[in-house]
Amino acid sequence: MDGETIEGKGGGDGKSDTDRLLARRLSSGDTKALTEIVKSWKAPLERYLSRLCGGCKGDKDEILQEVFLKVYKHANLYDPALPFSAWIYRICRNEMASRMRLKTGSNEVGEIPDEVAESIWGTVVDLPDAHLSSKEDARMIGEVVNAMPDKFRDVFILRFLEEKDYAEIGDILQENVNTVATRIRRAREWFMDKAKSRGLVERSTEPARGGR
Amino acid sequence: MSMDLEERLLARIEQEHIRPYPKWVGVLMKLGSHLSMGAALLCSTLAASVFFLWLGQGLDRGPQQGFRWVMIGLLPWFSLVSAVLLSWIGWRLFRRTGTGYRRQAWMVVLVFFAVSASTGYVLQATGGLFRIHRAMATTSDTYREFFQGRRSLEWSLPEEGRLAGVVTTLDSAGIELRDPQGKTWQVQSAVPDWVAVGLEVRLEGAMGQDRQFLATRIDRFGPGGGGKMGHGKRHSEEKKECKP
Numbered sequence: 001m002d003g004e005t006i007e008g009k010g011g012g013d014g015k016s017d018t019d020r021l022l023a024r025r026l027s028s029g030d031t032k033a034l035t036e037i038v039k040s041w042k043a044p045l046e047r048y049l050s051r052l053c054g055g056c057k058g059d060k061d062e063i064l065q066e067v068f069l070k071v072y073k074h075a076n077l078y079d080p081a082l083p084f085s086a087w088i089y090r091i092c093r094n095e096m097a098s099r100m101r102l103k104t105g106s107n108e109v110g111e112i113p114d115e116v117a118e119s120i121w122g123t124v125v126d127l128p129d130a131h132l133s134s135k136e137d138a139r140m141i142g143e144v145v146n147a148m149p150d151k152f153r154d155v156f157i158l159r160f161l162e163e164k165d166y167a168e169i170g171d172i173l174q175e176n177v178n179t180v181a182t183r184i185r186r187a188r189e190w191f192m193d194k195a196k197s198r199g200l201v202e203r204s205t206e207p208a209r210g211g212r
Numbered sequence: 213m214s215m216d217l218e219e220r221l222l223a224r225i226e227q228e229h230i231r232p233y234p235k236w237v238g239v240l241m242k243l244g245s246h247l248s249m250g251a252a253l254l255c256s257t258l259a260a261s262v263f264f265l266w267l268g269q270g271l272d273r274g275p276q277q278g279f280r281w282v283m284i285g286l287l288p289w290f291s292l293v294s295a296v297l298l299s300w301i302g303w304r305l306f307r308r309t310g311t312g313y314r315r316q317a318w319m320v321v322l323v324f325f326a327v328s329a330s331t332g333y334v335l336q337a338t339g340g341l342f343r344i345h346r347a348m349a350t351t352s353d354t355y356r357e358f359f360q361g362r363r364s365l366e367w368s369l370p371e372e373g374r375l376a377g378v379v380t381t382l383d384s385a386g387i388e389l390r391d392p393q394g395k396t397w398q399v400q401s402a403v404p405d406w407v408a409v410g411l412e413v414r415l416e417g418a419m420g421q422d423r424q425f426l427a428t429r430i431d432r433f434g435p436g437g438g439g440k441m442g443h444g445k446r447h448s449e450e451k452k453e454c455k456p
Contacts, residue, residue: 026232027232027235028232029231029232031222031225034218034221034222034225035218035222038217038218038221039218042217061217064217065217065220065221065224068217068221069221069224069225069230072221072225072230072232073230073231073232073233074232074233075232076232076233076234076235076237076238077233077237077238077241079310079311081310081311082311170313170314171311171314174307174313175313176313176314176315176316176317177314178316
């Protein structure tokens with residue numbers, strides 16, 4: 001598993017418990033609970049949508065509105081065995097996917113900020129001294145992620161951009177945790193292959209070698 | 213921006229009178245998933261049961277080798293493949309039940325198949341499969357038309373002492389039978405207790421006058437009733453019962 005754990009963090013942290021309580025209040029039609037959920041989840045979901053679908057900028061607000069409405073309508077169907085974050089991410093991803101199916105437009109990943117690209121690079125390359133040598137390289141990472149096949153990009157974004165654990169990714173994509181692990185490994189291999197062909201690996205490790 | 217979204221949401225909820233779905237919708241959806249999963253398991257069990265039936269009584273593919281000969285030979289394997297396919301469908305449905313997707317696919321398919329195969333074997337061995345066949349044949353016209361008829365046509369040669377058809381009436385004196393041509397026959401014979409109205413049977417004996425048939429043997433088509441064309445394993449107890 002490339003040194004990474006496939007176990008989830010469990011859903012017993014404070015935020016998760018608060019979300020479960022909010023979901024319970026929501027199921028009785030409490031709109032104040034919805035407001036709290038929106039406050040708490042708007043920013044992460046907006047960021048996730050940008051990463052998942054940079055091409056649907058105009059629709060992002062509309063998608064978010066639909067996501068929160070679905071959360072409200074389906075509150076009684078929420079299974080507390082599932083982490084709330086996985087449930088809301090799943091709704092978000094499905095809503096986006098159904099929109100894209102209708103529009104068949106671009107679903108390119110939005111522009112990845114330099115520091116995010118750097119952190120992706122550090123995690124994916126798995127070399128302590130690896131760092132991106134220029135802004136051009138950071139932009140190139142965005143291009144590589146953009147070119148990634150959908151089944152890999154889904155897990156790649158959740159793992160390396162959203163920093164979700166394997167169990168939660170499994171809950172979002174409704175896949176077994178081993179399937180998720182395999183897909184992440186393949187996505188990483190695919191990414192490394194493309195990065196190598198663009199000379200990213202050599203450039204990022206050269207200065208480190210020089211320093212030794 | 214955040215307030216905008218919240219305000220718009222609340223306005224829409226108010227305008228469109230949106231309310232969370234009631235709890236029973238969730239219960240109904242769960243029930244639906246579990247029922248469809250149960251249906252897949254049942255169908256898989258029946259397919260496995262039919263496989264054991266063919267396996268147990270063998271196949272008579274007839275003397276001429278041809279397409280039909282090949283197809284008859286493939287029947288048991290078709291049942292087996294159906295059972296595996298239905299187990300896979302069972303897994304797809306299981307995935308939709310709560311957190312079912314967390315389980316390993318191959319493990320769930322294997323469990324489904326193992327349950328289907330063992331239940332199917334028990335069903336066939338205890339005569340349950342035949343009871344289901346009889347119940348279907350006596351209650352459903354579609355089932356009768358689909359599964360019965362052609363084999364009766366192949367078997368029926370009254371002049372040579374072979375008659376087949378669907379039982380139309382049944383009493384202590386004997387049975388009334390409608391053959392594949394639609395002719396009604398009065399059959400004189402002791403009637404085995406498994407015979408029921410609507411069931412397709414095949415007889416051996418001698419043709420009499422005015423559509424009378426003196427049966428020395430009554431066999432059943434379908435599950436537990438001997439091989440294709442009646443050359444498979446016979447049931448000695450049925451033979452005994454049929455002797456007038």
